[in-house]
Amino acid sequence: MRVTLSIPMITAALLLSAAAASAEQITFVSQGGAYQEAQTKAILDPVAKLLGITVNQDSSPDAWPVLKTQTATGKPVWDVIDTPTKDCIRGGEQGMIEKLDFSKVPNAADIPAEYKTAYSVPYEFYSSVLAFNKKKYGENGPKSWADFWDVKKFPGTRALRSHPMATLEAALLADGVPADKLYPLDVDRAFKKLEELKPHVTVWWTSGAQSAQLLADGEIDMEMAWNGRVTAVIKEGAPVGYTFNQGFLQETSLCILKGAPNLETAYKFLNAAISADIQANFPAYIDYGPGNPAAYKTGKISPERAAQMPSSPENAAKQVLISVAWWSSPAGEEAQKRWASFIQK
């Protein structure tokens, strides 16, 4: 009896899911969380409305492996991804990312050449900053990576991302390497310095959500986290402070998968998403800076708001721009492989 009941259920469910697939659509992939939620309001919904398309969303904090496997099958499911520029470049070099036909992306003309690559257009800027618990340290919290490493002056639990990018840079800054002499990274020196701090690191976080929860719970006293995650926690009323000083400025880019199921719609989407007008919506929803600098000229972003953006000139000056080129080099790849053994021992 119960078994026969389920057949109409299956049919109903299948019909419902089929109905969602009728309009012109693309699958857009970002990194999830408050970041993706903000984008939905700032970029995705306005673009969908503007173009009259459906934007299916998927999220993957580390899209690279999925990208590799999806394109390896020749039938990717995703169309457009928002991912670190590095993945667009190496993906393009390995034939997994579409070489952009810029005649289909007229809005890219606004963007300085150094932000673009053959495979990608910049989407937004974020920063890995030092955040700390104000209840523990008051207003005089740690201000530099040297402070972060100083367990005598600043006792307490610490967390770092379980990933070498920005972490190795922080270790070198803590060890006294000047910011303008960081690259190429002295990997051995960086790991040696990290080894020093290792016993004091309570959590090696693997997702942005986890880093935010750690701060909100007070489970850790200081950590390196993405600035948008930190401000989200502060908005919830947690006693947390942070500094842009010695933060690491990074950008993510948009690129299109090779063999994307909806290539033409993907181009339309890409072009609309990086227009100055749409990009200027970003600061209203999240503390990440627009990837198209022309957005600052639209008048949508107030000077006060611009000052809170990681990519504003004043904040950018205190920070270090992560070298995508170095991390894409063989030495960078090697450093990433070395990370697993470092964590394990």
Add this chain to the structure above:
Amino acid sequence: MSMSPINPSVAHDRRERRLVLLLLAPALVVVGCLLVVPLGWLAWQSVRQEGGFTLAHYARFLTDDVYWMTFLQTFRMAFIVTAAALILGYPVAYVAAGASRRWSIFILAMVVLPFWTSVLVRAYAWLILLQRRGLVNSALTDLGLIDAPLTLVNNEFGTIVATVHILLPFMVLPLYATMQKIPPELTMAGSSLGGTPLHVFLRVFLPLSLPGVVAGMVLVFVLTLGFYITPELLGGGRTYMVSMLVSRNIEVYNEWGAASSISVVLLACVFFIFRIASLVIPFERIMGAR
């Protein structure tokens, strides 16, 4: 052959055998295509590199400490989890087997109830409870039992607590099934012959419950070896299990050869454990079909 007169019982046997195969076929096809074939492919992949035969993927176990250290940590974890599950599960099964029908149903229901709550969410519940400012630490601090909060999670301990919690039913159920079949007259006879309760338990009940102990231990041990989600969420990024090594090799490094060789070694361990256990009790019995 087909010309010769067919013996009716042989024909019957043949028909019977055809029926058996026909009924088994769909299930076998599904398991064969989705599991046996890819396992074979993984084994093949583990000895291939750039079109030739190689043992390089296995050599890594000797040269790269990450590999054997991960196996060591995983086995360590499996031993601890199995021991803890036995210590917690045996008394539960014992009481359930000896209780009235109503009580034993109640106890078993309590044991399987958490099974209906997602493993993911349970992991977060433990995180909330065990963290530095979590309920447990603040209760202990308020009671004056500790001065500084204990590190209960984001390490091996937290992972063990959550893993045992998830796997306890796999220990209790086979134990209960075995104990339930031990005739009460046997233990009664033991005590009427003047044995102390402890003596009777050790001499009569415990040996008779051993098959259940073996079944439970094998299941819990093997399931821990393949655990994935809990250590990932509660280990603080430091508790590294074999399953994580497999998925990381595929997801991050795209190294199928390495992932394959790790899988093959892990599978070999699992089969070996079942083989050893099946010397004591039959395989079907471990899996619960008696």
Add this chain to the structure above:
Amino acid sequence: MTLPKILLRVFVGLVLLWLMIPIVIIVPMSFSGARFLAFPPPSWSLRWYEAYLASPAWMQATRVSLTVAVSSAVIATVMGTAAAYALNLANSRLVRSLQVVLMLPLVVPIVITAVGVFLVYANVGLLATMTGLILANVMLGLPYVITSVLVGLRKFDPAQEMVSRSLGMNRLRTFFIVTLPQIRPSVITGLLFAFISALDETVVALFISGGQYQTLTKRMFTALRDEIDPTIASISTLLTAVSFLVVMLVALSARREHRQNAAS
């Protein structure tokens, strides 16, 4: 009652209490008013239930999960019951080794299964499809059904089938009229386990589901990585309630049947 006995019962009581802890925590947390997971919740609200019910993405994932769980449980029950019947019938060593093969999905560590299924699907184009999800969960559900039905069949007296067939009924009718009604509780138990295992399955779904066809557990896993908020707690509370209800219904119907049988 002797002291050791009391101590034993207290110990067992504590273990059972410990088993209940996560549920005790999760249910109140789902009614929290705060943005992050906190216990006890600083304020109360239904916003996370609204967040779940109002989100098309969550609803789509729920539909996918339910469709997968129901259809794979039904298919696994049919296939598994047939296989168990055959296993019970045969006594040759070969068939016995086939039983080991059919138990493999339970024995092989789940990550390895996931990688294997992923490989097959990548080659035949079943990644991120409904068919693929259902098939994978049929495979994972088979051992539960087979184990459970075998237990029922071993208790069943084969002489009854003989009698029915000597009365001229064919094998198929005999099975449905004589055998099935008697092993029904085991079949339902198997179905239930297959259903729950499919509903809760995460690791394989992480590898093979995507796009429109993401299961609830996959979404939950990525959501926990992306944004830890009480939505997850409210979904889990609902899931627990639903599973619980299903089990209760089955238990009740089994009981009623038992009574009816006893009365007739």
